[in-house]
Amino acid sequence: MNAQPTVQEVTPDIRKDIQIALLHTMLRVRKFEEKAQELFLNNKIPGFAHVSIGQEAVAAGVCLSLSEGDYITSTHRGHGHCIAKGMEFPRMFAELMGKRTGYCRGKGGSMHVADFSRGVLGANGIVGGGIPIATGAALSAQIQKNDSVVACFFGDGAMAQGAFHESLNVAALWKLPVIYVCENNLYGEWTHYTRQHSIPDLSQRALAYGIPGQRVDGMDALAIYRAATQAIARARGGEGPTLLECVTFRYFGHYIGDPHPGRTDHEIENAKLRDPIDHLRQALLASGALTDRELALFELGLGNEIADAVAFAEQSDDPEPESAFEDLFV
C-alpha cells in the first residue's frame, strides 16, 4: 500500500489564526485521549473505548471548516470529532466513566457520546450506522432550507457496508448538503483495508455516484481543512455531496489496551514520523506565527483543563440505579 502522501508545507491560503486553531484542536484531542487511555488502564473507564491518536488532523480539519449550525455524525472512534465540534472535557470524561454528569447521563459511554446542542448527532457503535443518519439530517436541512451542512465521519471499514451505498446513492440523487469523510487508518479492526476492499483508492467509489471524490493526506490538517472547506461550500451551495478519503494512521490498537499484533514497529514508527501535530507545530513555530512561549502557555492551560475535567468526572456521582428506566419513551 502506497500510504505515504507527502507532507505539505504551510501555505499562506489558510489564515494564521485558523492554522493555530487547528493545532490547538489537535492538541486538545490528543491530550484528552492520552488521559482517557490512562484512566481506562487504571480501571476508571468501564467497558471498552477506542482512541484516534494519530488521526487528529481529520477531526480538526473537518470540524473547523463547519459552522455552528452544522451537524456531524461520528463513530466508535469519535472522541476527536466531538471535541473538535466543541464538546467539553468535563462532561466527556464523565460520560466515559459512566457518571450522571456525563453528556448522556452515563447511558452512552465512549461509543454513544452526543451533544445535540452542538450538532453532534452521536458517536455510533455500529460500523456505518451513522451514515444513513447523517444523510437524513442533510435531507432535513434541505427540506427545512436552513442552510445547515452535515459532515459524516466513518472509517475505511464502513465503506464495505450496504448503508454506505444506500446513503451515497440517495444523497447524490437529491444533492443533499452532506460531506462524507472516510478516515482511512488502513485497518478495519486488525485487517488491512486492501484485504477488505476491491480497489486500493477508496475515494474512487465516488465515481459510482457521480460525485467528486478526493484522496487527502490524512496526516495534514491544512490539506484536510482545504478539502473540507471546498466540499462544505459545494454542499451548502446546493451542489450535493463529496467523498473525502483521508489517509491516516492510528498509533494504537483497535481499542484501548489492544496491542494490534498484525502491525510492525517499523510501520508504526514510520507513521509517527508524519505526525500531524508535530508537523504543524514545527511549521507554525518556524514561520513565527506561534512562539515557543505561546505554545507552552497553551499546553499548560490545556493540562490544567484536563486535570480539572478529570477531577470533575471522578467526583461526580454514579447515576441513580432507577434512572435505568428513564429516557426510553417521552
Added chain:
Amino acid sequence: MKRISYTQAVTEALQEEMRRDPKVVIWGEDTAGAGGAFHMTPGFADEFGTNRVRDTPIAENIIVGLAVGAAMTGLRPIAELMFADFFGCAMDQVMNQMAKARYMFGGQITLPITVRAASGAGTRAAAQHSQSLHSWFMNLPGLKVVVPSTPADVKGLLKSSIRDNNPVLFFEHKALFNIKDQVPVGEYSIPLGVADVKRQGTDVTIVAVQQMVYRALEAAEILAERGISAEVIDPRTLVPLDRETIVNSIKKTRRLVVVDECNLTSGAQNEIIALAVERAFDYLDAPPRRLGVPDVPFAQSPVLEDYILPKSGQIVSAVQEIIR
C-alpha cells in the same frame, strides 16, 4: 359517521396530519409519483410538494435512516416500508439506531417517527410478503407497536402515531385494506395503549389482533348460537399494551383464548398468556389457549396458506375445549 375503507382511512389520517403540521414529511418506495404502492398517498405530491413527499430508491435501511436523521433535526417523518417483511433490510436503523437513540443519548432528543408497513397473510403472497412480525418489536424496547383492525381504528391510531414523540411501528394489514366500515366524521384520534372491547361477553375472553379480530367475532357469533358468551378484545397497540383491560376481562370471564398471526413460538400470543398467568392465575377456570401460525413460513398455494392461518372454527373449538 361515514362509511370508508381501511385504505381510505389511512389516506385521510396522513392527509389531515400533513395539513395540520408542516413538519410532517413522508417518503418511501412509490410514495410520490405513483401515489403509493397501495395507493394510500394519491395526489400527495401535488398537494404537499415533492419536498415533503418523496419517492425513495428501493433501499429500506436508508428509508428508515433518513427518518432517524430527520427526526433528530426537527422533522416529524413518516417512512413507508411497503411490506413489513422488508424490515429485514432495515434492521440496523430500526433496532440499533431508532429504537435506542433517545435512551443512549440520555434523553437529549425525541424521535417522532412513524414507520408504516403492510403486514399479514391471506393475499397468497407467499413467504416474503405475508409475515406478521410485530412480536419481534415487542422484544425491542424503544418502539411502539400499533396493529389496527378497523377503518375507524386505523385512522384514529395513525393520527396519534404521527403526533407521538416516540418511534412508532405502524402495521397495516393487507387482508383488511378493502374492508369498509363506519368512521367518525371530523377530527378525532385514538390514544395508543387503549384496547377496544369489540364484543362484550361473560364466558370467555378472546384476545385477537388485526385480521384475527374478524375471525374471533365470527367465532363469537357461532358460540352465541351455542349459548356461550364470548368477549372479544382487540388490543389495538401491543406496545404499549393495555394490560388492565385484558386482565379485568379475564377476571370476569375466567377463561382466555388468544389468537394472532404471529408464528406460535415467541409470538405476541405468549405475552398475553403470560399476563394471564402472572396477574389472573387464581381467576382462571381452565388453562389459557393460544392460536397462531404454526412454525413454518407461508406458502404461495392458497390451500397451504389457508391451512396454517387460524380460522373461526378453530377459535370455536378452542373455546369449547376450555368450557366443558
